[in-house]
Amino acid sequence: MSTSKPQRPLDGIRVIELGQLLAGPFTSTILGYFGAEVIKIEPPGRGDPIRGWREVHNGTSYWYRSLGRNKKSVTLDLNSEKGRELAYQLMGKADVVVENFRPGVVEDWGLGPEDIKKTNPGVVYARISGYGQTGPYASKPGYASVTEGVSGFRFVNGFPGEPPVRPNLSIGDTIAAIHAALGICLALLQRQRDSGEGQVVDVALYESMFNLMEGVVPEFSGAGVIREASGTTVTGIVPTNTYTCSDGKYVIIGGNGDSIFKRLMVAAGHPEMAENPEMAHNEGRVRHVEVIDKALADWCASHSAEEVVAILEAERVPAGLVYSVEDQMRDPHFNARGMFEEVEVDGKPLHIPAIMPKLEGTPGRTDWPGQAVGSHNHEILGGLLGLDDGAIEALRAEGVV
Known part of the structure; x- marks a missing residue:
């Protein structure tokens, strides 16, 4: 019986x-999970700053144990x-090269795409930044928090009249990384189809x-409507909301399909x-949103969250609890779907999340x-x-590695 592990789609891709922190590193985490050999270049000493972020054990964050999976760490002082x-x-x-420095930094180091293409014309060079490599905002510092605001995402989140x-x-960062991984795979596919030339994948966080902004642009262009924050609902779709139950827990109900709405309201006693x-x-239903929402809120308030979900699931109405990570790790569906993977760190088990999508x-x-x-270092x-x-x-004595 063969004990070899199944082939992965990016096997043989280096x-x-x-990158550092999140957008660049998570891009290569995705690629490495699906078979790519990922060589992570870090500064000597402390390495990627995210190694020290949030909950830390024996000098390394639990987060990094997940983000750094399947990667080969090499230290190089890029200022030398x-x-x-x-x-x-x-x-x-x-x-493939993945970088998420401010535009112009890698060029100053002589490591930009045009520099690398001189000896490696087939390289797919992914660049992740706040605002992209061109345009008037290209040189602005762009952390995810700020670019989420510029993108319009924060504008539609929160409650009317309150700060987003x-x-x-x-x-x-995470959404940008998923876009970058997609762009890299598209560029690799194109490289395979034509003369073997690589290209730049330019990903901006904003x-x-x-x-993700769905119909916001055409609604404004065509109707002059600016979608705004709407709390726990979605503007123009009824009913879809979060309700408080008798046990203080929350349930999300999506009853906005026409036939689903009928089953929902019968189940809720209306x-x-x-x-x-x-x-x-x-x-x-949009015109009658207040009366519909009040009826559902009153009904949920008289039942526990689990009772509400059980009643609605029996009627094939989409409904679910609001899970914490503790809830997820206890849930049989999460476990049946293999959403948690166990690794060993310092002789002890640690669970980290699986990475989607699932390929059969x-x-x-x-x-x-x-x-x-x-x-x-020695391997690479x-x-x-x-x-x-x-x-x-x-090189180590000189502080280069």
């Missing part, structure tokens, strides 16, 4: 990661000429979030609404958690670039 030369050599052997809210996540012709379609024939997987800073600098132990030790 990625050099110059020797460090940049070694990075240039590594990038010359890459299929943000999820307790750096969602702009544009990635802008890509058959007269189910048969009301003015509420038969969404446009009518060539699934992704975690081979190892994020490793120590520079843990692959020696095995790939041909440096002997003495040369690597000399």
